[in-house]
Amino acid sequence: MARMPSAERRRQLTEAAIRVMARDGVARATTRSICAEAGVSLSVFHYCFDSKQALLESVIAAITEHGITVAREAIRPRATLRETIRAGFQAYWDHVAANPGEHMLTYELTQYALRRPGFEHLARRQYELYCDTYTELIEQLRLLMPFELRVPAHVLARYLAAMTDGLTLNHLVLGDTAVSAAILDMITDHVAGLTETADGDRAHAPEYAGPPLSV
Amino acid sequence: MARMPSAERRRQLTEAAIRVMARDGVARATTRSICAEAGVSLSVFHYCFDSKQALLESVIAAITEHGITVAREAIRPRATLRETIRAGFQAYWDHVAANPGEHMLTYELTQYALRRPGFEHLARRQYELYCDTYTELIEQLRLLMPFELRVPAHVLARYLAAMTDGLTLNHLVLGDTAVSAAILDMITDHVAGLTETADGDRAHAPEYAGPPLSV
DNA sequence: GTCTATAGGAAGATAGAC
DNA sequence: GTCTATCTTCCTATAGAC
Numbered sequence: 050m051a052r053m054p055s056a057e058r059r060r061q062l063t064e065a066a067i068r069v070m071a072r073d074g075v076a077r078a079t080t081r082s083i084c085a086e087a088g089v090s091l092s093v094f095h096y097c098f099d100s101k102q103a104l105l106e107s108v109i110a111a112i113t114e115h116g117i118t119v120a121r122e123a124i125r126p127r128a129t130l131r132e133t134i135r136a137g138f139q140a141y142w143d144h145v146a147a148n149p150g151e152h153m154l155t156y157e158l159t160q161y162a163l164r165r166p167g168f169e170h171l172a173r174r175q176y177e178l179y180c181d182t183y184t185e186l187i188e189q190l191r192l193l194m195p196f197e198l199r200v201p202a203h204v205l206a207r208y209l210a211a212m213t214d215g216l217t218l219n220h221l222v223l224g225d226t227a228v229s230a231a232i233l234d235m236i237t238d239h240v241a242g243l244t245e246t247a248d249g250d251r252a253h254a255p256e257y258a259g260p261p262l263s264v
Numbered sequence: 265m266a267r268m269p270s271a272e273r274r275r276q277l278t279e280a281a282i283r284v285m286a287r288d289g290v291a292r293a294t295t296r297s298i299c300a301e302a303g304v305s306l307s308v309f310h311y312c313f314d315s316k317q318a319l320l321e322s323v324i325a326a327i328t329e330h331g332i333t334v335a336r337e338a339i340r341p342r343a344t345l346r347e348t349i350r351a352g353f354q355a356y357w358d359h360v361a362a363n364p365g366e367h368m369l370t371y372e373l374t375q376y377a378l379r380r381p382g383f384e385h386l387a388r389r390q391y392e393l394y395c396d397t398y399t400e401l402i403e404q405l406r407l408l409m410p411f412e413l414r415v416p417a418h419v420l421a422r423y424l425a426a427m428t429d430g431l432t433l434n435h436l437v438l439g440d441t442a443v444s445a446a447i448l449d450m451i452t453d454h455v456a457g458l459t460e461t462a463d464g465d466r467a468h469a470p471e472y473a474g475p476p477l478s479v
Numbered sequence: 480g481t482c483t484a485t486a487g488g489a490a491g492a493t494a495g496a497c
Numbered sequence: 498g499t500c501t502a503t504c505t506t507c508c509t510a511t512a513g514a515c
Contacts, residue, residue: 052498074379076291080491093499095492157375159437163368164289176437204446207434211447215430219422222374222391231419232426239454267480295509308481310510 058097062087063107070108071150075157080104106171109158113175116155117182119144124186126193130244133190135237138213142233145217146226152217179210197245205243212236273312277302278322285323286365290372295319321386324373328390331370332397334359339401341408345459348405350452353428357448360432361441367432394425412460420458427451 053061065087070078080101084094098104123140127133145152155175162172183206187198198205220229268276280302285293295316299309313319338355342348360367370390377387398421402413413420435444 055498058498074375076376076379079489081489090500091491092493092501096498101491153375153378156371156433157379159433160289160368160372160375161291163437164291164372172437176434180438200446200450204443204450207438207443208447208450211430211434212427213430214433215426215428218371218374218429218433219391219426222378222387223395223422228419228422231415232423235415235419235423235458242457243450270480273480294507296507305482306509307483307511311480316509 055097058089058093059107062089062094062097062104063111066104066108067112067151067154070157071148071154075154075161102165102168105158105161106168109162109171109175112151112155112158113178115151117178120179120182121186124190126190130190130194130196130246131237131241133194134240135233138233138237141213142229145220149221153221156218176210180207183207183209195246199243199245205240209240270312273304273308274322277304277309277312277319278326281319281323282327282366282369285372286363286369290369290376317380317383320373320376321383324377324386324390327366327370327373328393330366332393335394335397336401339405341405345405345409345411345461346452346456348409349455350448353448353452356428357444360435364436368436371433391425395422398422398424410461414458414460420455424455 062083066078066083069083069086073082080091080094083104084091094104098107119141123137123144124133125136125140127136159172159175162168162175180203184203187202187206200208216229216232277298281293281298284298284301288297295306295309298319299306309319313322334356338352338359339348340351340355342351374387374390377383377390395418399418402417402421415423431444431447
């Protein structure tokens with residue numbers, strides 16, 4: 050195999066690990082299978098990482114970073130706040146539908162970290178980053194489309210993080226797209242109802258009814 | 265060891281497995297540790313179960329049944345619909361706070377089932393049962409305290425299942441009780457706002473404000 | 480039905496040549 | 498830095514006596 054600096058090898062192995070884990074699950078991702086995926090030998094692995102746990106630490110950091118990017122890119126300002134919210138949920142949802150293994154992996158890694166003594170902080174940091182990202186997105190959106198919130202931003206952020214988490218897991222198990230769409234409509238109404246635009250009107254349609262807005 | 269019928273041994277081993285898994289996680293729950301917890305030898309285990317997977321099937325069935333019981337017992341009719349909803353969330357939440365390992369276990373078992381080819385149906389059945397239970401509870405509640413829903417009952421049921429799932433996982437990781445309480449208040453308002461009592465009024469306070477209602 | 484003993488394999492990690 | 502070969506440990510499952 051071609052020689053390459055440790056840092057690049059580490060990236061290569063981390064990405065191979067993510068591919069194997071997204072495909073087969075964390076439990077089946079042995080160092081051997083990860084090395085096979087990356088096309089290197091076992092000892093190259095142990096040259097780059099002290100242990101399998103060290104690799105997993107790297108994997109968790111990478112996958113968290115990726116998840117945050119997905120959330121960030123889901124938010125694109127639209128004509129109305131309600132449209133922005135609905136389109137944001139939809140963009141996130143499309144990513145889940147297109148990459149189920151990757152989303153499943155994030156849950157497995159959370160469990161892994163919570164169960165491994167001394168690794169709990171990795172799970173905590175992961176979830177804190179998600180909450181912080183949502184908070185940040187709310188604030189940024191407020192600069193572009195002024196509105197008031199009926200709940201503190203950090204409470205809404207945490208609700209959004211938890212709720213999308215739950216919906217995602219539910220969808221990974223049951224996978225009923227029609228019901229999922231109805232729920233996305235419902236929570237869009239809910240979240241829009243928590244906002245108040247500058248002129249005092251609520252920025253949402255009060256009745257649950259319509260199909261997803263076209264984008 | 266005292267001799268006992270297979271059926272009872274199976275229950276004994278299933279319960280021991282749940283204790284070990286809730287404490288140490290699924291990955292660390294080896295047949296040996298489960299047998300030690302149950303106080304039997306390895307061969308007794310293999311006399312009662314064909315394989316470890318057979319035990320896990322039994323564990324998933326038992327833990328799902330338990331989860332449903334928790335949800336069922338959380339709903340107790342109160343003076344108003346809103347109070348009933350809030351108290352229901354609180355009762356469920358108290359159970360999470362008191363039994364974190366058990367709730368964590370349900371997530372791990374879901375992952376396990378989804379990842380083990382041929383076991384996906386166990387995860388699906390688990391989540392379908394949760395949704396069905398919520399639907400059933402909504403219908404039962406409607407008999408006692410008549411109200412209309414702005415969304416189909418099965419959509420609300422699935423939302424409730426997914427949302428409590430997400431909140432629970434979030435709480436297991438971050439564990440901030442104050443924010444969790446604020447979120448419970450918020451979703452109580454949301455859900456109450458989806459209902460309409462017979463006289464046409466909404467059965468909720470429209471503003472997010474107060475502390476949890478006293479019970 | 481329950482025991483002790485062990486088969487048989489797969490995992491993480493290391494040794495030492497190149 | 499990378500290789501092949503091996504160590505050590507731990508697992509599930511079985512064999513066969515009682």
